[in-house]
Amino acid sequence: MKYIGTNELRELYLKFFESKEHLRLGSFSLVPKNDKSLLLINAGMAPLKPYFTGLETPPRKRITTCQKCIRTGDIENVGKTSRHGTFFEMLGNFSFGDYFKEEVIPWAWEFVTEVLQIPKDKLYVTIYLEDDEAFDIWSKKTDIDPKRIFRLGKDDNFWEIGVGPCGPCTEIHFDRGEGPISNVEDFLKASDEDRIVEFWNLVFTQFDKDEEGNYNRLEHPNIDTGMGLERIATIMQGVDNIFEIDTVKNILGKVSKLANVAYGADKDKDVSLRIITDHVKSVTMMISDGVQPSNEGRGYVLRRLLRRAARHGRLLGIKDLFLTEIVASVVENYKGAYPVLEEKQEYIEKIVSLEEERFNETIDSGMNILSDYIEEMIASKENILKGEKAFKLYDTYGFPIELTEEILEEKGMKVDKDAFKKEMEEQRQRARSARGETSYMGNDEKPINKIESSVNTKFDGYGKVELKSNIILLADENEFKEVIVKGEKAYIVTEKTPFYAEMGGQVGDKGYIITSTGEAFVYDTKNNIGGKIIHYVEVLNGEIKTNQEATLKVDARRRKNIARNHTATHMLHKALKDVLGSHVNQSGSYVDDERLRFDFSHFQALSLEEIEKIEKLVNDKIMEVLNVGTEVMTLEEAKNSGAMALFDDKYKDDVRVVSVGEFSKELCGGTHVINSGEIGLFKIVSESGVAAGIRRIEAITGINAMRHMEEKQNLLKEVCAMLKSSEKDIIKRISQLNSELKEKDKEIAELKKKLTQGSENDILDSAKDIQGIKVIAYEIDGVDANSLRDLGDKLRNKIGTGVVVLFSNVGGKVNLVSMATKDSLDKGIHCGKIIKEVASVVGGGGGGRPDMAQAGGKNPAAIKDGINKVYEVVEALLK
Template sequence: MGLERIATIMQGVNNIFEIDTVKNILHKVSDLSGVKYGVDKIKDISLRIITDHVKSVTMLICDGVQPSNEGRGYVLRRLLRRAARHGRLLGIKDLFLTEIVESVVENYGSAYPMLIENKEYIEKIVLLEEERFNETIDSGMNILNDYIEEMKASKEKTLKGEKAFKLYDTYGFPIELTEEILEEKGMKVDHEAFRKEMDEQRQRARNARGESSYMGSDESPINKIDASVNTEFMGYNNLEVKSNILVLADDNSFVEELSKGQKGYIVTEKTPFYAEMGGQVGDKGTIKTALGEAYIYDTKKNVGGKTIHYVKVLDGTIKVNDEANLRVDILRRSSIAKNHTATHMLHEALKQIVGKHVNQAGSYVDDERLRFDFAHFQGLTEDEIQSIEELVNKKIMEVFEVDTNLMTLDEAKESGAMALFDDKYGDKVRVVSVGEFSKELCGGTHVNNSGEIGLFKIVSETGVAAGIRRIEAVTGLNAIKYMEEKQRLLKEACNALKCTEKDVLKKIVSQGAEIKEKEKEISELKSKLTSGIEDDILASVKDIKGVRVVAYGLEGIDGNALRDLGDKMRSKLSTGVVVLLSNVGGKVNVISMATKDVIEMGIHCGKIIKEVAAVVGGGGGGRPDMAQAGGKNPENIKSAIEKTYSVVESLVK
């Protein structure tokens, strides 16, 4: 029996909504909505839903869960959005959930001190999620109400899956929320069609990311290796190992040998090569036998977890049962190890500087850089990024020993090791510790001490999904190269600006202001230039079937100035059509404008421009009152002017 159930007995009440802590939260919802509890059974349901859901949401976020479209995060999002929707049903139009969160913390904070510590963070998450939903809920409800009316008109009871998916994908309506609203109307969702739409979206996402089935088709020979074949990984402590070749294969079948120039796959009894796993890329290197040599260009696991060396034979012949010498590319492995250990240190630095809620959402480590995805509700500030860099580099310089220990998962949790505890682990797990600074479950390769990393530099921080941020960073020599490139660019900027490094920002700001001032002067000069020819343009007015028409050719007036001049001429003309053509460096700008009264007589600037622009070797179009185009034959401007008159004549009703 839960504590709140016990409380109902101890306090002599009928349900959990009447116990003191929960009742206080419910009263807060009642006050905000202006709806008294116990008067209307339907509204009571909404009051209870908001109370229960916001209480649950507060606890979930405090435990590190963030809104997402998968797993626990999706449950959290559903609860939040359902609570927000029931607030609307009670007449609450403004954002209100954070006020309920405050009540939850007030009533449960003494029993759960973590709620008080994380109150500001919880409220930020709830506010951001409610704001996101608030942006689309009205549009979504209007769409759903239209669907409901359509179903009523056609006497249907089931909403089509593609329509339910549109509500989910475009308006952020969890399918359960759509179901609930339909159920209130005696209707339901076509779940099978909805799932089909979801599957198709996931496939589109996989295609967009360029993903393919792991290790190719399951029919590949490397995925049919006998279960008795096992490879012992020796690569934590050895980068060169002698071993027998157990299996050879090409893309089509198992083979007895691979010859010079052939690509294939090799499985050995032992290997120092790390197979791609846990975000760390596979090793590269060489394999030599008495009769041949091959380059190992990748190392991966097959679907059965066997370590597969991807090879291209460089010389001679490689045969099954040959004794081979396997040697990992040492420099590449060293760079990977630096990046991997730095990733662990970055994770801990994020927790210390940004907040304990920061959890890993993905990572990728190779020899050039590291990428770390993490759960956080907003982009990092420049100060936060700088603080993270400084902390990681400080710990690098403290030269912490990097230790690894095997222990049970429970022991790892008790030791404070960070892990993706939703993942599946074996009886024993490997815990990697960077001094007392960082401790994580990890099967990857690492440096012996943090000092080997040398330098850590963040190169970017971006958003990759709602609530997910990404940091990319470089270490060691790659970090030095990155800084050297920045220094080179700074020197080039200084040379171009003719200033010292310390004055470069001041110089850029100064020149930017100067450019704006010059642009203003140029604009004023162009305005004066065009104003001088306004009378000449007006003098060219012709009357075509009762419509006043101005068609005029100019030199050196660019697009913006031509539009401004066109506006002025239309205004001065009062009624009629203006067509201006300007030769600018061998290109023709064309603009057409018309007053409202002549549009009613049949004039359409888009149609005029289409035919006039064709004369100067161009094309374009636009609205009845304004259109523009470009051309490449300025020598035909006079002919285009004559064309204007004939087109206008043909359009006038």
């Protein structure tokens, strides 16, 4: 067989289907759009679901793609098997009500046998048990031997996910072995033994499964195919493992070199090498599509993969940060297909580096917690760590169970592995049950999300805030309606509208819809999952009917304030690039009539000087009264013009470019001011971090910015009055008062010290003798935790054999400290246990070592009860 490289395979496939009149689209983002059923895109057809459902009209009825995908359902098997990976590419060709089985089956056979030149005696085909049509096409329209076609049941050859579009499928398989397979039983046995490898699935979407389980025939059936690029590459390159195909092998070689570990020499180390290779590939792709590390959703998937890779680096003996070097290898091998990787390489590496550093700190925290667990086990004479504690280390701190076992083994201890596995399984079950059976798109099955693609709505509000149009649809939460009446909350769809639907960070417009029979307040405007503009309304008077002519009035003042903030957001973006550097890119934004919020890539907090520079630059450009212009151009023209954008799949062929003079140029569909002077004033009110490598600026403009400045001025006047100072002398006055306060604090500290020193004899005299142990339990008012510790230490040195427990009421809260002499520990004294029991009496909690412990509480009124509890606990410990 002919050797074909992975990148060449991708191109051969896409070019083949272009020759069959398919539109080639680039890979969609790994982040699903309008699809709540998925955290991440996990199949080639997933981003195209709106086209299959008819909610959106595809750019062409025939499409072909190579789609980036992430699947983490079998993450524990990654690296252990030859085919499991979290990141993969899915080659696909799709028909939306155009061609069907008669065309796609012969094309598939042509591509496999003529383009790839796979020998026909190495190929088998499976079809759905009842699909006679597919059998006839295979046996009559291709030259496959009918004996090489096997009929299988629903589990193998019928595709469905929950409710929605579904149908039978046919799969093409490659035979790695020798000799013919003559029956279904032998075929299935060969599949189980990995002799037979399925590499291309052609799904015939001809049914729509409803919630009652009925399979209703689709009027226009679709074709959805999927071929795993890595899997076909293993076949064409004559290898048995996805980690041995050219592109992946190059990355694995880099990992191997960094770890100084030869691949193939040690089975366990090979698993770690493969895990690092796969996970860093996934992480690189996810970050390039805008996913950020976090503790929930897709951000948690990213963090988990990254930490798992870092952990296996440690298992291989890599002590320094190393993941960014693997990222560079991923970029090198995939930049041809995905140029965005090279464009964002520096940014991806920075995110990975920050997260790896954070993990190293976390794993050190895990070591400290494990040390505490070991101390507790020694004190209580136990040698098995509870499963839930081991799981907490693993789940919360990313601490490897293998490392926990290794450290415990050195101490002659072990983990309750069965309880740990039980905790793991319970977590998996929680994750599974949280998803349940979902609708096809995972969205609410509201009428507004079922509007057919043939219904058109048009936004006509860039230059106007009022127009007349016909009402074409009315609906509530449950059904489409002919009329809505006073008091009802509902949805109105019109042919055209001046109301801007929430998009690109800009909130939806508010206003009124008025007909001859009624009036409704529009409290929000949004797009449904098919991109139709929906007015969210409450009927104020009368009734509103379908097919009525309506006057649509946007709240003009609110719109203008939103426009000020939106244009200012563009100017802020450019100012950030000018002041901080070209690495700055928009990560998210929010614009309403009160304020603007802008998230951007940057790796440290902004200095006061930087914030002032950014603010000044924006205000200078506002004062220049720059013209704000818009122009529609092709995506390629926009890129060449220098317009700022992430240029992902959300942009169509023709885009709208908004320019603020020569200063800023950006792709945008939102509403803007006519010139920068209308913004009036720009003021940054906060700057903060929201994720690793992501900063956030909040700002205000126009009248809101003026009010903010007035409030600050009034506050300054009040402060001056209280401090009896003029504005120009206020810093000097505050500095003077600080010096005076420091002197007072020093005097108070000295007085407290003398007070506690003077009390030492009284405290020592209060000691009780319990079975030969001196026990001090004493209350001293107004002493902070540090002073209380110092006093406890002095008393312990003077007491002989005994234990000291001190209480202090400071500002309505209780400070507690317990200290014991070494010889008292042999008799059973344990400060950690004492403090734990006593703290609960005063409304708190805490613990510590046998010889020293501290805690806090919220109930000073219970201190006397706490003192009595000390004697009770000590007596119990001594028994």
